[in-house]
Structure formats: C-alpha cells, structure tokens
Amino acid sequence: MDFELSDEQRAIQSLCRDFAQSEVRPRAEAMDAAAEFPYDLVKKMADLGLMGLPFPEEYGGAGADTVSYALAICELARVDASTAITVAAHVSLGSTPFFLFGTEEQKRKYLVPCARGEMLWGFGLTEPQAGSDAGGARTRAELRDGSWVINGTKAFITNSGTEITGGTTITAITGTDERGRPELSNIIVPQDTPGFTRSKQYNKMGWRASDTRELAFQDAVVPVENLLGERGKGLHQFLKILDGGRISVAALSVGLAMGAYDEALKYAKERHQFGRAISKFQAIQFKLADMLCEIEHAKLMVLKAAWEKDTGRDFAMSASLAKLYSGEVSGRVVNDAVQIHGGYGFMDEYPVSRMYRDQKINEIGEGTNEIQRLVIARLMGL
Amino acid sequence: MKIVVTVKLVPDTTADKRIDPATKRLVRTGETVLNPFDEYAIEAALQLKEKLGAETTVTVVTMAPERGKEVVRKALAMGADDALMLSDPGCEGSDVMGTAYALAGAIAKNGFDLVVCGTQSTDAITGELPGALAEFLGVPGLTYVRKLEIDGTTLRAERETDSGFLKVTTGLPAVVSVTKSINEPRYPSLKGIMGAKKKTIAPLTLAELALEHPIGSGGAKTELVALTDPPARGKGKVVEVSSGAEGAKVIMDFLHAKKLI
Numbered sequence: 212m213d214f215e216l217s218d219e220q221r222a223i224q225s226l227c228r229d230f231a232q233s234e235v236r237p238r239a240e241a242m243d244a245a246a247e248f249p250y251d252l253v254k255k256m257a258d259l260g261l262m263g264l265p266f267p268e269e270y271g272g273a274g275a276d277t278v279s280y281a282l283a284i285c286e287l288a289r290v291d292a293s294t295a296i297t298v299a300a301h302v303s304l305g306s307t308p309f310f311l312f313g314t315e316e317q318k319r320k321y322l323v324p325c326a327r328g329e330m331l332w333g334f335g336l337t338e339p340q341a342g343s344d345a346g347g348a349r350t351r352a353e354l355r356d357g358s359w360v361i362n363g364t365k366a367f368i369t370n371s372g373t374e375i376t377g378g379t380t381i382t383a384i385t386g387t388d389e390r391g392r393p394e395l396s397n398i399i400v401p402q403d404t405p406g407f408t409r410s411k412q413y414n415k416m417g418w419r420a421s422d423t424r425e426l427a428f429q430d431a432v433v434p435v436e437n438l439l440g441e442r443g444k445g446l447h448q449f450l451k452i453l454d455g456g457r458i459s460v461a462a463l464s465v466g467l468a469m470g471a472y473d474e475a476l477k478y479a480k481e482r483h484q485f486g487r488a489i490s491k492f493q494a495i496q497f498k499l500a501d502m503l504c505e506i507e508h509a510k511l512m513v514l515k516a517a518w519e520k521d522t523g524r525d526f527a528m529s530a531s532l533a534k535l536y537s538g539e540v541s542g543r544v545v546n547d548a549v550q551i552h553g554g555y556g557f558m559d560e561y562p563v564s565r566m567y568r569d570q571k572i573n574e575i576g577e578g579t580n581e582i583q584r585l586v587i588a589r590l591m592g593l
Numbered sequence: 594m595k596i597v598v599t600v601k602l603v604p605d606t607t608a609d610k611r612i613d614p615a616t617k618r619l620v621r622t623g624e625t626v627l628n629p630f631d632e633y634a635i636e637a638a639l640q641l642k643e644k645l646g647a648e649t650t651v652t653v654v655t656m657a658p659e660r661g662k663e664v665v666r667k668a669l670a671m672g673a674d675d676a677l678m679l680s681d682p683g684c685e686g687s688d689v690m691g692t693a694y695a696l697a698g699a700i701a702k703n704g705f706d707l708v709v710c711g712t713q714s715t716d717a718i719t720g721e722l723p724g725a726l727a728e729f730l731g732v733p734g735l736t737y738v739r740k741l742e743i744d745g746t747t748l749r750a751e752r753e754t755d756s757g758f759l760k761v762t763t764g765l766p767a768v769v770s771v772t773k774s775i776n777e778p779r780y781p782s783l784k785g786i787m788g789a790k791k792k793t794i795a796p797l798t799l800a801e802l803a804l805e806h807p808i809g810s811g812g813a814k815t816e817l818v819a820l821t822d823p824p825a826r827g828k829g830k831v832v833e834v835s836s837g838a839e840g841a842k843v844i845m846d847f848l849h850a851k852k853l854i
Contacts, residue, residue, distance in 0.1 A: 218666055222786045225667075230780055260783030273783035 216278070223264075223279040227286035230259065231294075239291040242420035243565050246412060248373055249420060252294060257328020261298060266310055270318055271326035277455075277517040281462040285510075288466025289473070292569035293420035295463045300369035300421075301325070303456040305332030308380050308397060312440030312448050321399065324377065333371035333379035335400075335426055336449055339364055343582045345382075346446065350428065352383035352398050358432045359385075359398055361406070365426040367576075372409040372424040378402045379426060382445050395445030399437040406431035417569035454527050456577050457534035458520065461513045464537035464573040465506060471541075471548035471566045472502045478552050478561075489551070498547045506544065509537035528590045535583040538573040545570040594649045594743070594765075596638045597705045599696055599726070600668055601628040602661040603716045610716070617817045618686070619716055627664045630711030632671075632778035637741055637771045638709045639672045639779070645743065650674045654699055656684050656692055662794060669789040670781030676794040677703055683799045686810025689717065693725035698802040701730060707748070710770040712737060723770035733763040736770045 216224065235252060242249055256262055265280045266272025280302070288295035309322035309332075324330050341347040350363025361383060365371075371379050378401035385396040400407055410425040440448060476499060479490035489495050516529035548563045549556035556563050574580045604610060605624040613620050635653070642649040653668040653676040655661055665676045679699050687695065700708060708730070713720035720736075727734025739758060740751035748767050752759045753774070781789075799808070806812060830847075834840040848854045 218663060219786055219790065221663065222666060222670060222781065222789070223783065226780055226783070226786065258782065259780055264783060268784075268787075274787050275783060 216282075219275065220279050220282060223275055224282040224286060226259065227261070227283040228289075230256070230261075231286045231290045235287065235294050236290040239293075239420075240559070240562065240565065242291070242293065244419075244559070246414070246419040248297075248422050249294065250374065253297065253328065253331070253375070256298060262301060262328030263306065263326025264302060266306065266322065266326045270310065271323040277458060277520045278514060281458055281513050281517040284459050284462040285466035285469065285513075288463040289470040291420070292463060292467050292566070293418050295466060296418055296421045297331075297370060299456075299459040299463055300334070301328075301331050303459045304334035304452060305370060305380070307455055308334065308439055308448065308452055311451060312397070312444070314440075316436075317399070317439070321377070330375050330377035331370040331373055331422075332377055333368045333426075334452065335365035335368045335371070335379045335381035337366050337368070339366045339425075342366075343579060345449070346393075346395075348382055348384065348395070350381060350383045352385050352396065354385070354435065357435050359383075359435060359437060361398065361400065361428040361431040361433070363428050365428075367413070367423055368426055370422050371426055372412070373422045376402055376422075378404070380439055381426070381428075382449055385442055385445075388443065394443045395449075396442045397439040397445045397448050398433060399439055400428075400431065400433055401437075404431050404433055417565075417572055419568075453577060454530055455520065457530040458513060458516050458526070460573065460577045461509070461516070461530070461533040461537040464534075464541040464570075465510045465513055467566060467570055467573065468502070468506045468509065468537070468541040468544040471545045471563055471570075472499070472506055474561070474563050474566070475499065475502065475548040475551045478555075478563075482553075495551055498551060502544045502547055505540045509533070509540045512536055528587070531583055531586045531590065534578065535580055535587065538580060538583075541570050541573050594645055594706045595704055596641060596649060596651045597700050597703065597708045598631070598634050598638045598651060598653050598668065598673065599700075599708065599710045599722070600631040600635070600653050600655045600664060601711075601714045601716075602626075602655065602657045602664045603628045603714055606715050612820055614820070617820055625660070625664065627667045628711055628714045628716075630713055630715065630773070631668075632711075633771050633773055633775055634709040634711045635668050635671050635673060636776045636778040638707075640776065641707075641741070641743055642672075652677060652703060652705075654696060654703070655679070656687070656695055656699075665794055666786075666789045667781060669792045669794075670785040671779060672781075672785060673792075675792055677797055678794050679797045679799075679802070681797075681799045683809045686813060687808045688813040688815045689719045689721045690725055690814050691808035691812050693722050694729050694806065695799070695802065695804065695808045696722075697726055697729035698804050699797055700726075702797075702802060705730075706765045707743070708766075708768040709741075710768065712770050712772050720770075723768055727768035730766070730768060732766045732768055734768045734770075735761060735763065738769045738771045739774045741769060741771065741775065 260273040263272035264275050268274045284295050284299050306325040325332050338348050352359040352361045380399050384393045386394040388394045406429045408427045413423050479495050480488050482489045512533040516526050516533045519526035519529050545567045549567050552563050555561050602625045605626050611620045638651045642651050651673040653673045656679040659680050710723040723736050724734050735750050737753040738750045739753050742749040746765045749762050832843050
C-alpha cells in the first residue's frame with residue numbers, strides 16, 4: 212500500500228494551494244458579501260488549465276487524474292467554497308457529460324471550449340417539484356419537424372447564467388418507454404436558444420459568489436442533433452455523472468473542513484483568556500483533535516474513491532460513502548470552529564462565519580445525506 | 594541563445610528552521626521548496642525566451658540530492674526546456690565558493706550565453722553565489738538587476754543600489770542576479786506540470802566535471818566557527834496611562850526616541 216502522491220499530483224496540489232492562498236483568499240470575504248461572481252479568477256484558472264483538469268489534452272484538458280482533481284478542489288474549498296463549486300460544477304456536471312456521452316462532434320464543439328475554460332456549462336436535473344425525486348421531473352422535449360421543443364423549469368442550476376456560460380445540458384422527458392414509464396433523455400441547450408431564459412441569481416445563504424439560477428423553457432427549440440448520446444438513456448447518464456460528481460463535492464467538503472480547522476487552530480493560539488492561549492485548555496484541544504481526526508478520515512475516503520476511479524475500479528460505493536461522510540464531517544468541523552471563535556465566530560469579519568454558511572449545502576447538494584444513505588443501501592443490495 | 598538559470602532546493606520557507614549543533618548545518622529533512630528568489634530568475638529567463646524566439650533555450654541547473662528533482666520539475670513546469678542536476682555525495686558540505694565553483698563547471702560544460710540567478714537563497718542568505726559564479730566563469734557579473742534587456746549580443750540592465758539604480762551595459766556571455774522587483778513569477782500551468790515529466794533532467798557527477806580543485810566539506814575555504822540563536826524577544830514595555838491623549842504622547846515620545854519618526 213502506498214500513500215505517496217506522484218510528482219504531478221504534488222505539483223498540482225502545490226499550484227492550487229499557492230493560487231488559492233494568493234489569489235482567492237484575499238477576495239473571498241468581499242465576493243461573499245457582494246455575491247459577486249469572480250470572472251477574473253475564472254479566467255486565471257482557465258489559463259492555468261484548472262477548468263479542464265481531468266480531460267485529455269486532445270479535448271483541451273490537462274490530462275490529470277481524479278486524485279489531482281480532488282486535491283485541486285480541496286485546496287480551493289479550503290479558502291473559498293464558492294470558487295471551488297464553480298470549478299467542480301463546471302468540470303463534473305457541465306463538461307463531463309460531453310466527455311462521457313457526447314459524439315465526437317459534440318466533444319469538439321462543447322467539451323473543448325469548456326475544458327479550456329473559454330465558456331462555462333451547466334447541468335440541469337433538479338426542478339422546483341423534483342429534487343430528491345429526480346425521476347419525477349416534468350420538463351418535456353418533443354420532437355417536432357427535426358427539432359426538440361422544450362417546455363418546463365429547472366431549479367438551482369450552478370453556472371447557468373454567467374456572462375461566459377455557453378449553455379446547460381438538461382434532463383427532459385422525451386416520450387414513454389415500452390412499459391409506459393417516462394423516457395428520459397439529456398439535451399444540450401445553448402444559451403442563445405429562443406424560448407430559453409434564466410432568472411436572476413438566487414439570494415443564497417452560502418456559496419454566494421457562485422452563479423445559481425432557475426431556468427425556464429417555453430417552446431425552446433434546439434436541433435435534433437442536440438440530443439446527448441442516446442435517446443432514452445437520460446437516467447443512466449445522470450446517475451453516472453452524479454457518481455463522479457460525488458468525488459468532487461466530497462473533496463469540496465474536506466477542503467472546507469480543512470479551512471475551518473486552519474482558522475480555528477490559528478485563532479486558538481492567538482486568543483487569550485484566563486491568562487493564557489485558549490489552545491492550552493483541554494476543552495479546545497479535544498475539539499481540535501476531533502476535527503483533525505475526522506478530516507483525515509474523510510480525506511482518505513475521498514482519495515480512495517478517486518484512486519479507484521483512476522485505476523478503473525468500480526468507485527460508486529466509495530464515492531457515496533465519501534460524499535456522505537465528508538459532508539457530515541464538514542458540518543461538525545465548521546460548528547466547532549465557530550464555537551472555538553466564540554462571539555467573534557458569529558461576526559462576518561472572521562472567515563469561519565462564511566464557512567459555517569457555506570457548509571450546509573454540502574449535506575444537501577448533489578444528493579442529500581438521506582438520499583446518499585439510500586444510494587449506499589442500494590449498493591449494499593438492500 | 595542559451596540561457597541558464599541556477600536554482601536551489603531550500604527548506605519550506607514557512608517552516609521553523611533548525612540547525613544541527615553537531616554538524617552546524619541546517620536540518621534539511623523537512624519539506625523542501627524551490628528557493629522563492631529563483632522563481633524571479635526563471636521568470637526573467639522565460640520572458641527573454643518569449644522575446645527572443647524559439648532559438649533560445651532555458652536550462653535549469655542545480656546542485657542537489659536526488660530528491661531535488663521535484664524542485665527542478667517546478668522550474669520545468671513553469672516553462673524551462675531542460676535541466677542539469679549535479680547530484681553527488683562529494684558535494685555535501687560545500688560552502689558558497691565550492692558550490693559556485695562546481696556550478697560554474699557544470700554551466701561551462703553545457704555552454705551558455707547568459708546565466709540568470711536569484712539574488713540569494715532563503716536558507717544561507719549569503720547572496721554571494723552570482724558574483725562568485727561570474728568570477729569562476731570569467732565573464733561579467735551584474736548583481737541586483739531590476740530590469741534586463743538583450744539586444745543582439747549586448748545586455749542592458751538596471752542595477753538596484755541603496756540610493757537608486759545604475760544603468761549598465763555589457764556584452765555576452767554574462768551572469769546576472771535579479772531582484773524581486775524585476776517581474777511577477779508565473780504559476781506553473783497544469784499543461785506545464787503534465788509536460789514537465791517529458792523534459793530531460795540530465796544527471797551530472799563530479800567525476801564528469803573533472804574539477805581541478807576539491808569541493809564538498811573537504812574543499813570548503815570557510816569554516817563555521819560558532820552558532821548562536823537570535824536573542825529571544827523580551828517582553829514589551831507596559832505603560833499605564835490615564836487618558837488617550839497621554840497614551841498617544843507616550844507612544845510618540847517612544848518613537849521619537851528611537852528615531853523612527
């Protein structure tokens with residue numbers, strides 16, 4: 212067994228750490244307060260190759276592995292979860308569907324500019340009435356005169372409305388199968404499609420500097436070739452996409468927890484009460500020890516899932532376990548980090564306050580903790 | 594044109610430094626990084642290459658144990674073309690003159706038009722290597738350069754001084770050391786990182802260099818006589834005052850007395 216990272220993995224981790232600490236960290240507080248999408252940071256990350264990190268070079272990517280990708284997301288989330296989710300959603304949800312299921316032409320047309328970070332792309336599964344019950348989606352796409360005509364609404368779609376968003380791939384009902392059940396397919400909807408509109412940004416509790424919107428389709432028309440992969444494979448496709456996505460959101464949870472731990476440790480050494488640093492009190496030491504222990508545990512789970520994916524193993528169970536566990540760990544860690552900060556932790560001038568707000572979605576997005584437990588139970592064969 | 598950049602492996606700049614009292618050497622077992630000053634030298638070389646065109650190559654040279662490869666790879670990931678790595682147990686314990694002498698041997702063997710160095714390393718902080726390197730190579734040495742241009746075989750530079758700067762020109766080949774004000778070093782891109790493993794890190798031994806004089810601890814011309822820790826910082830002065838105005842006066846008087854304002 213070998214826990215040593217490769218030279219490339221270490222170099223990518225170190226690059227992302229330098230970038231996050233020097234470029235992202237000084238901006239995180241103001242971006243959160245103003246709910247400002249950081250176009251300049253996205254451009255810089257695109258120039259470095261982060262926006263297409265795990266895709267092959269022939270499709271504009273950097274050709275790095277999943278372990279590197281997880282380490283990159285971790286380092287970004289350690290200073291700013293919003294920036295981390297912008298990258299993670301673009302790579303895992305926006306771009307990966309083209310890579311996994313797109314035709315060669317679709318890969319050239321969409322994956323290449325996405326991987327180069329020239330444009331962002333969204334993935335639209337959730338609807339106002341269909342969250343955990345993703346199969347209950349109502350958005351329909353009908354084939355009329357060689358075009359898909361789309362009607363419906365999508366909710367909480369990341370990266371769907373920035374100035375550099377190229378479009379969103381949505382899941383829609385395209386008919387009924389032989390057993391009378393809705394047939395789901397994924398359809399590529401470019402931003403300039405007539406009948407396709409985006410709401411203004413949601414006003415969110417956390418991830419405030421990421422772009423999240425509601426999408427409306429009113430007789431939106433796209434050409435028939437905008438079907439992603441095969442017709443009727445929508446369910447199969449999004450389950451596969453979510454499997455991989457879990458590794459990146461788990462990495463995001465671990466990174467966020469590491470960031471909160473960093474802040475709590477620093478504060479505990481600086482803050483004096485009763486004549487000494489509060490880090491000298493056992494009550495604080497035990498909290499910090501528990502935090503580090505759980506973070507290490509979650510990190511190993513994430514890296515194992517990433518390693519399984521890189522080595523061609525079935526990683527569905529590991530990814531689900533890592534996503535569930537790291538999400539819950541991040542919750543306990545940010546809670547204790549704020550507790551260690553006392554009253555100052557409740558003030559926005561300390562990063563833990565933002566981290567506390569940014570954390571909650573880690574237990575909801577891309578499968579709630581409850582759904583995650585169901586997924587795990589199903590993988591157990593129950 | 595052949596540009597050579599000298600780089601050094603140094604202990605992580607954020608970690609506490611510790612000296613082994615027995616050997617009087619810096620303990621180098623912890624995390625190591627590329628000497629931050631060298632990043633400016635690499636950037637300066639890469640910018641020259643971008644201006645001068647594809648005919649120009651940037652070679653990184655270092656004297657380091659095998660694990661120094663990671664540092665060299667960072668330079669390659671930033672955009673250097675290849676590397677020379679002098680890894681030899683015989684180098685251990687070299688003083689700055691020995692290091693400069695051995696590096697000069699490696700650079701002369703490889704051939705060069707311009708050598709770019711960082712101002713100093715963050716571990717030994719002597720700042721002597723660039724000058725010594727120029728001497729051993731028998732070429733002009735321009736230290737503390739904040740602006741650098743190459744025009745044919747003429748090198749134009751601005752050298753920082755305590756009170757301003759000097760505009761100087763010289764012919765090539767030459768050695769320069771660059772300061773932090775010369776540029777803002779780039780991040781290695783992912784493409785650069787992934788491509789770095791395909792670039793050559795040529796190993797070199799002392800035997801191949803066939804140096805005339807010995808280096809390593811046996812060849813060192815300097816001896817470290819004694820080491821002392823910096824004096825511990827004493828407790829600050831606490832002054833009780835009854836009003837803000839009085840406090841302000843006490844602080845102003847203190848700063849005046851120290852000639853700080």
